[in-house]
Amino acid sequence: MRIPIIAGNWKMHKTIDEAVQFVREIKDKVQGTDVEVVICAPFTLLLPLKEAAAGTNIKLGAQNMHWENQGAFTGEISPLMLKDIGIDYCIIGHSERRQYFGETDETVNKKIHSALNHGIKPIFCVGETLEERESGKTEEIVKNQIQKGLVNVTDEDVTKIVIAYEPVWAIGTGRTATPEQANEVIYQIRETIKELYGEGIYTEIRIQYGGSVKGSNAEEIMNQEDIDGALVGGASLLPDEFVQIVNF
Numbered sequence: 666m667r668i669p670i671i672a673g674n675w676k677m678h679k680t681i682d683e684a685v686q687f688v689r690e691i692k693d694k695v696q697g698t699d700v701e702v703v704i705c706a707p708f709t710l711l712l713p714l715k716e717a718a719a720g721t722n723i724k725l726g727a728q729n730m731h732w733e734n735q736g737a738f739t740g741e742i743s744p745l746m747l748k749d750i751g752i753d754y755c756i757i758g759h760s761e762r763r764q765y766f767g768e769t770d771e772t773v774n775k776k777i778h779s780a781l782n783h784g785i786k787p788i789f790c791v792g793e794t795l796e797e798r799e800s801g802k803t804e805e806i807v808k809n810q811i812q813k814g815l816v817n818v819t820d821e822d823v824t825k826i827v828i829a830y831e832p833v834w835a836i837g838t839g840r841t842a843t844p845e846q847a848n849e850v851i852y853q854i855r856e857t858i859k860e861l862y863g864e865g866i867y868t869e870i871r872i873q874y875g876g877s878v879k880g881s882n883a884e885e886i887m888n889q890e891d892i893d894g895a896l897v898g899g900a901s902l903l904p905d906e907f908v909q910i911v912n913f
């Protein structure tokens with residue numbers, strides 16, 4: 666049984682007051698669901714959010730981390746520091762980090778190993794650009810990202826990873842992949858996991874869709890057979906929208 670996981674990715678948004686207020690507004694409305702609820706917030710918000718979310722079913726995630734525990738890496742945050750706060754998840758390899766901050770499949774792989782070694786569950790993002798989709802390369806690109814991101818990840822560890830399929834052309838554009846398009850790529854991702862890890866594991870791993878998910882389209886996306894959750898950007902900043910998505 667794969668437990669659905671709805672994760673908000675707040676990207677670079679919200680002050681401490683706004684973040685704490687958000688949790689106060691949603692906490693009772695996301696209780697009692699079978700869905701795992703996660704907020705991936707900027708680093709400055711994680712500790713106040715941890716306190717605000719104590720005693721609720723809301724889990725926390727970071728949006729990035731370095732793979733080293735410490736060192737001369739100005740501006741970076743380490744897995745030890747995230748563990749110190751007690752966060753559960755970390756988004757790794759988001760397309761915005763690949764596009765603007767030079768993340769590669771190799772650094773993504775290092776971060777995945779480091780997160781797993783520290784008991785932080787990676788939300789591992791993959792997805793093709795519009796140009797790649799239009800030239801018929803979606804399957805090849807996504808398969809390659811999955812294979813390279815998971816190099817040397819063991820059978821035991823891979824089931825702790827949540828994969829997020831986020832077509833770059835659907836992020837923040839209002840242009841959602843159709844539920845069928847999303848399910849098709851997610852099905853292929855599951856097939857790649859089967860090739861890499863064999864029977865059994867591929868049915869256990871959770872795969873989310875991300876890209877312009879909102880209250881009004883969450884249900885049809887979540888109803889797809891292979892889609893186990895959503896990674897939500899813009900709509901996760903709005904309490905009512907986020908609650909509606911969690912309660913799809």
Ligand SMILES: O=C(CO)COP(=O)(O)O
Nearest residue numbers: 674836837876877898899
């Ligand atoms: O990038 C995303 C989540 O990680 C998706 O963003 P939007 O939901 O704003 O399209």
